[in-house]
Amino acid sequence: MPAHRSLTAAATFTLSGVLAAAISLSSVEPAQGDQTGLRAADPSVLRVGGTYVSVQSTGGGIAVRQASSTAALASAPARQVWSDAHDLGEVWAPEIVRDGGLYHIYFSAGRGAAHRMHVISSDSPDSGYSAETKLALPDDKWAIDGTLLTFNGRRWFVWSGWAGDTNIEQNLYIARMSSPNTPTGERYVISQPRESWERVVGNPYINEAPEAIKDPNGQLHIVYSANGSWSDQYCLADLRLRAGGDPTYVWDWYKSNGCLFGSDRATMMAGWDPTVNVNGPGHHSFVLLDGDINTSPPAGPRFPLMFHAVPKGTPYSWANRFWYTGTFTWWGETTYRRANVPGPNADTGWSLKFFE
Template sequence: MYVIHSQSATSGYSAAAPLALPDNKWAIDGTAFVYKSQWYFVWSGWVGDSNGEQTLFIARMSSPTQVTGARYVISQPREWWEKVDVNPPTRVNEGPEPIIDPNGQLHIMYSANGSWDVNYCLADLRLWAGGDPTYVWDWFKANGCFFSANGGIMMSGWHPTLYAKGVGHHSFVLLNGDPNTSPPAGPTFPLAYHGVPKADNPNPFWGGRYWYSGTFQWWGNITYTRGSESNTGWSLKFYE
């Protein structure tokens, strides 16, 4: 990961410099954000030195450009709906994006499965109220995808896309990109994501991918389960 910085949003940026991450392993898709007055950095990477699977990590920051302390695993692709790619077998959690729901709970929306096939999708991690973002067991994972062309891997009550496939790696449109400006419940708000027109067949996916605009809104009273444990709160719905 690299960082550029400036005192102005429109000019004067520094050259790109490495962002020193704990353990110095392969890393992509990093995002810095503030939650309860503490800076954090969340990204996708490898636990070790080989491409076995892509894990979501989080670390504390002492400033917007300085990571401090250890890295902590918050999600690994271990659910059945995150492991449906077979050619090649793919184990991916990537593209983490923070957003804060109307109850003040932190969510990390991320992409699962391979970005080169129809199983690519958006899914959710919800931090329980009062939880520690660096403690994996304070996070509850949705029980399926929220945005995908494959209806078979969707969470109950969510529906597959109609016009695009391979959808994922999104960006919420938030004021100043700050999750503390996350929108209220009710209306829909802008979303960007990439995908491939569903009618394209065959399609090279990466070579035929487009940016799409869509919308999202909060969806209330949704329960995520983990073994005998459960957590109920806000979730998200996405629209093409």
């Protein structure tokens, strides 16, 4: 068994203020995640009751699949729910969210510097979607990989974008939403690719594919992909909002000191091991009930995950990416450190371990 899959933890978990017993990850480990038959990128998956719903960019539009497990999604029929009738251009990384009883699919469309975020909505996951609406994100700059979340009773939108009109670096931004379709107020940068381990591959340097989740203490995390998606240095890293922090204040966010899920040991955070079976894991999806971070953490010691990667031994290219099933677990008492910035230089709390 690979070392990173045979970890045991004497960590204790505090869930809703109740102290749970220490657990052994190897003794309760579910079936190993695996490569699916779906040669594609950017999985977005949520669970509605006992049904798993995924969305992907395909055929010049967007398709939805439904299955009884994440592993079965690849063989489920893909139902086209939107086509690019208005010739918006490249359609990237659709993200399915459930809010107020409706399904919303956010996606980026455009050509070159024209990429902007759009949304379609329906009361059914795989039919009846509205025509696309362009999101009026503040400053109206290049934007991809956007998703909606609700934290502390407020809606937020987080995405990857440019500060200006040139392709220098991709930052992570957050803005308030007054409704699933309506941004309000300013955009605020919460992460820039400035650490050495997230600048191994650049031109541009990249923070993208943000995915939100709430830890057992109720703190917000944005797990994102770093380094170029065209390289095997692609990896997942974490932003953790300090307890009681302001999501719009960049220095209330603490960044992991390295990749938490990647295939290069040199870029991994100390205590985290590289992947064994895949290269460049990234652009993941926490498979949550209704896609709602307020249902996280789900029950059990290991939680479902989907991500894209390239099988080891295969040339790394966009065309060779597959969807993979995997799992993650919360990892307590983890300190993220920083220097030469406002606020405390260290913050200790929950982090995440990811498993192929």
